[in-house]
Amino acid sequence: MSNQFKKSDYNLKHLRADCENCFGLCCVALNFGASADFAMDKEAGKPCPNLQLDFRCGIHKSLRQQGFKGCTVFDCFGAGQKVSQVTFGEVDWSEAPETAKKMFDVFPIMNQLHEMLWYLTEALTLKASSPIHTELNFVLDETVRLTELSPDSLMELDVPSHRAEVNALLLRTSQLVRAKSLLELKSSKKSRQTDRRGADLLGAKLRGADLRGSDFRGAYLIAADLRDADLRVTDLIGADLRDADLRGANLTDSIFLTQAQINSAKGDMDTKLPPTLIRPDHWVKVG
Incomplete structure (x- = not known):
């Protein structure tokens, strides 16, 4: 080809x-090491034992169930x-x-x-x-x-x-993208933090929060509660969303959000995503 x-x-x-x-x-x-994301250690340059001769994964449909969640993200x-x-x-x-x-x-x-x-x-x-x-x-x-x-x-x-x-x-x-949202926030005379670059928000309680126009570049949002949060026009480049709860959250028009980040988070059918991203199959199983 x-x-x-x-x-x-x-x-x-x-x-x-x-x-x-x-x-x-x-x-x-x-390479990867035995952890919550991988069921075993594997050295760089060494084929994973689940890799078949045709270069397909032998457990692709059950990676999460067999302890290889890291592969899915x-x-x-x-x-x-x-x-x-x-x-x-x-x-x-x-x-x-x-x-x-x-x-x-x-x-x-x-x-x-x-x-x-x-x-x-x-x-x-x-x-x-x-x-x-x-x-x-x-x-x-x-x-x-x-x-x-x-x-x-x-x-x-x-x-x-x-x-x-x-x-x-x-x-x-x-x-440039966030400028309008920040201007509207300033005009409304509302006070909230928008610069959260590299912030440690591990497990943060942000359910229903208005986070429009915020900069989350490189922020640690691991296991953060973002249910029903408004994340429109936010910069999420490099943000760690592992196990972040995005059920009902609105990520419409958020920028620099990748499929890998979405795959590592939790969500549901009410989570609003940018049109370039696909709703992960495992989301429908989130309770």
Whole structure:
């Protein structure tokens, strides 16, 4: 399969995991330790025992029940198929053991680049960010170019430096998107905290809270009670939502929220999500 990406064609569809065209890289390249998220230890570069010869997961339908909840919340943002089909030209690691380690080393780098592409692509869909669309497009094109480098060049990339450049634009996007909500809050003379970047909100009681326009970048919302909370036009980039209770919460127009974050949280049929995200199957089972 040819899976070449053109900059002009880039959209969020290209950045969704396509496991059918990946060599099970997340099941091999990454390490994980026995915990509430994983039922066992696994070293990086060692295939998970549940990975089959056709690169499918043998317990995919029962991952949560068998102690592999962590697998259900991982998202490669399409990096898996990019490395498999493009970077290494459709030659899998089992057929070319001499390049297997290099493929495993490249995968997490590509994963980071594709995550940046997801955020940049989303930023360009937002009307409020139009004043910086030229800059966003420039950095998007540069990020796409980086994903097309050779394996050796990818491993030499200064990813933190490029991420800093991307983050600066994403922060400006966030400020532009949330500006109207913050202005309305100021005009109403209501007083509430909106800058919650990196805040420790572990288990916080925020049920029914009006959190519109807030910045939760990198906030710890693990097991927070956000039932019926209003999270419209909030920035949730990098927020840890593991086991956060989002039942009845309104996340319409929230920005930089990913499927992995949603998959790690609890919710129900009354949870309102952005149109780009899918309601997880396990949510309907939440009591």
